[in-house]
Amino acid sequence: MSFTRYLITTVSTVCLVAGTALSASAATLIVGNKYAGTVSFIDLESGQEVKRPVTGGSPHELALSPDGEQVVVVSYLEDGYIGRELNVFDVATAAHLKTIDISPHMAPHGIAWLGDTDSVIVTTEETRDVITVDVVKGTVTGQAEPGLIGTHLLALSPDFSTAYVTSRGSDKVSVVDAETMKITHTASTDVGPEAVDVSPDGKQLWVGNNQSETIIVFDPQTMERQEVIEAGFLPIRVRFHPEGQAVAVADLRGDRVVVYESGNREVKAEIDLAPHGAYGPASLLFSPDGNSLFVGAQDGARVAEIDTSSWSVIRVIETDEGADGLAYSDMKVSV
Secondary structure, three states, X not given: OOOOOEEEOOOOOOOXXXXXOOOOOOOEEEEEEOOOOEEEEEEOOOOEEEEOOEOOOOOOOEEEOOXXXXXXXXXXXXXXXXXXXXXXXXXXXXXXXXXXXXXXXXOEEEEEEOOOOOEEEEEEOOOOEEEEEEOOOOEEEEEEOOOOOOEEEEEEOOOOOEEEEEEOOOOEEEEEEOOOOEEEEEEEOXXXXXXXXXXXXXXXXXXXXXXXOEEEEEOOOOOOEEEEEEOOOOEEEEEEOOOOOEEEEEXXXXXXXXXXXXXXXXXXXXEEOHHHOXXXXXXXXXXXXXXXXXXXXXXXXXXXXXXXXXXXEEEEEEOOOOEEEEEEEOOOOOO
């Protein structure tokens, strides 16, 4: 099947400034602002930031509870600071509920909710391990020890049973049984693996390699390489569309998003974010219905919303400095 290839480069492409209502959806976008140490709660009906509470230092990534009522925010690391905590917020009110001390584990970064449970799974980069945390009890309940440098991001299999963890300092991806917290496989990547995502059908694992500027497609069951895509840019994040046919890749230095067809791995769209002031795209999130792709622009203090039917920027939402981790809840945050 062939696809039309789009190149969106001008501000004249449908672009609405923050505050313009585009959707009747009573949903909330949550954004971790890693440079400011805050979390933005965005009313997606109006496109306005409703609340901006302070959180722990360096809030890079987020995980939303299955019911959409709570969001867990990591506290990573930055100059002079190494995080040892997770912070939990109520989505409807943006109120801070609790701080979970994960010591002795340090520098939590990649995080995902483990299906319909009370637990999250988290990479803790400074201590080179992966942990599970019961959010209700506020305790660390499990640990896997890859012992690799830079255990940074993770992605879960569709049934939440397996975590795939990239270690960007060791050029490896580890396979972790999320129930037993045992490492079942470790595969070599190219140089600087960071971005990672699993296809909705569980048949493809994409790993972006920052220094090599490649994307490796693995078979998640065997961890054998299916293909190496020569991206030619730093693929800081990869994210599958909910239906699985398209894969969005953030080009950090090129200020754009490149969209691949997941079957033949050809480029089907390129979206230039620079004309919209969305510099340094470093996070990606599709809305549950797949109609929108949200892009956190860490150097632009904003999030760009892309219409996936035309692959064009339709809205820019103002946040705080360092817009990074993203979560989408069907709950509406109160003013």
